[in-house]
Amino acid sequence: MNHTSITGHLVKQLQVNIPYRMLKEGYLDKFLxxxxxxxxxxDAEALDHVTVSEAEAIAKQFHRAGRTIxxxxxxxxxxxxxxxxxxxxxxxxxxEQLASLVPVFKPRTVVCHTGYDRKRYLPMREQWIxxxxxxxxxxxxxxxxxxxxxxxxNVYEKSPSEILPLIESLKSHNVGFCLDIGHQSAFGSVxxxxxxxSMSRHLQQLHLHDNDGQWDDHWGLxxxxxxxxxxxxxxxxxxxxPLAVTLEPHREEDLSPSLEYLAPIWPW
Numbered sequence: 001m002n003h004t005s006i007t008g009h010l011v012k013q014l015q016v017n018i019p020y021r022m023l024k025e026g027y028l029d030k031f032l033x034x035x036x037x038x039x040x041x042x043d044a045e046a047l048d049h050v051t052v053s054e055a056e057a058i059a060k061q062f063h064r065a066g067r068t069i070x071x072x073x074x075x076x077x078x079x080x081x082x083x084x085x086x087x088x089x090x091x092x093x094x095x096e097q098l099a100s101l102v103p104v105f106k107p108r109t110v111v112c113h114t115g116y117d118r119k120r121y122l123p124m125r126e127q128w129i130x131x132x133x134x135x136x137x138x139x140x141x142x143x144x145x146x147x148x149x150x151x152x153x154n155v156y157e158k159s160p161s162e163i164l165p166l167i168e169s170l171k172s173h174n175v176g177f178c179l180d181i182g183h184q185s186a187f188g189s190v191x192x193x194x195x196x197x198s199m200s201r202h203l204q205q206l207h208l209h210d211n212d213g214q215w216d217d218h219w220g221l222x223x224x225x226x227x228x229x230x231x232x233x234x235x236x237x238x239x240x241x242p243l244a245v246t247l248e249p250h251r252e253e254d255l256s257p258s259l260e261y262l263a264p265i266w267p268w
Contacts, residue, residue, distance in 0.1 A: 010259060010266055015039040015070050015246040020046040023058055032065055039246045040105065041072040047097040052104065059105045069105050070205075070244050071148075073098045073112040075155075080115055080135035081128035091115070092135050099139060102146045109151045109205055109244050110143055111178050112136075114163060117156045133169055140173035149243070151178035151205045158189040160198035167202050176204030182248070183207075185226050186216045192227070196234045203240055208258070209248040220254030221247075222261040232267045241268060 012035070018027055019041045031038055042050070062069055078091040095112065102110065114132065121128045140150040152175060157163045167177055177199045184192055196203065210224035211217040221228060235241070249255050 010263055011035050012037070013245065013266075013268060014259075014262075015068065015244055016255065017041060017072065017246055017248045019043070020050065024054075028058060028061065031067075032061060037068040037070075038062065039070040039072055039111070039244075039248075040107075042098055042101070043074050043076065044094060047074060047094060050101070052100075055101055055104045063106070068244075069107045070246065071098065071101070071105060071107045071110045073110060075113040075115070078113075078115055081121065081132035082115075083124060083127060083131070088131060088135065095135060095139050099142050102143060102148055106146070107148050109149050109176070109178075111151045111153050111205065111207075111246075112139075113155050114152050114157070114166060116162060116166075118158060118162065119156075129166055129169070132166060136166070136170055136175070137173070140170055140175050144173050149204065150175045151244075152176075153178040153180050153183070153205075153207065154188070154195075155180070155183045156187050158187070160190070160195055164198065164202075167199075171202075175202075176243070177202040178205035178207060179203055180207035180209075180248075181226055181228070181231065182209040182211050182216055182218060185211055185213050185224070192231060193234055196231065196238065196240070200238050200240060203235075204243045206242050206245045207248050208245065208262075209250075218248055218250035220249050220251070220261070221258040223254075223257075228261075229265045232265055236267050 016036045017039045074094045078094055079087050080091040082088050143150050152167055154163055167175055179195060184195055208221060210219040210221050210226050212224045247258055249258055
């Protein structure tokens, strides 16, 4: 990382994704040194092994440094809308484990994947939504009491119509939409501008990474073909300013180039 290129006004307004285990492997010091705000990701293994005292020690260092924290929930193999009750119970268990950490980290937002995939669930879509709401309703209420907002993120959804009914059903808990532009590019079937327009009333967080539309590669910004400058223009025209914007590079060396790419087009 180039220290000069990742400091300043822009860095203060961004989150950067980091798996919880990597904070324990030396990246906590790097985040503190370079002034980065973390979006801390928890998978099943991390949730099973994290202790409250350990999490508190990490969270306190970020809080003392004045950093904004967001969290990202587990998602692998989870399906809160599954027709299988046991699968739903495992999914709820993982999200409840995550919820226990919200008072510790005091995040602004908590991002979770819906788990929807039309190839599996389209024939039972209404039941899938009903099942999902049993999980998200209580989880969103818990987050809201702790001062955080649940953000549901698009992954395999082809169009906004596949996620909008779920979010609208949760509006009493201030649940927002996290637009992941890499997922939209790789898995979506309608243009990014349509996603922004259709979800404008709920769009409260962005996940930024790049790809060529073939797969969810998590490249640095500017290395693929996603038109991020147009995205910012569309957000500005609709007067949308998200609560959080998260960079999601999967390689450390892509962070500084992503920030350099953003600097001349950043709208806020």
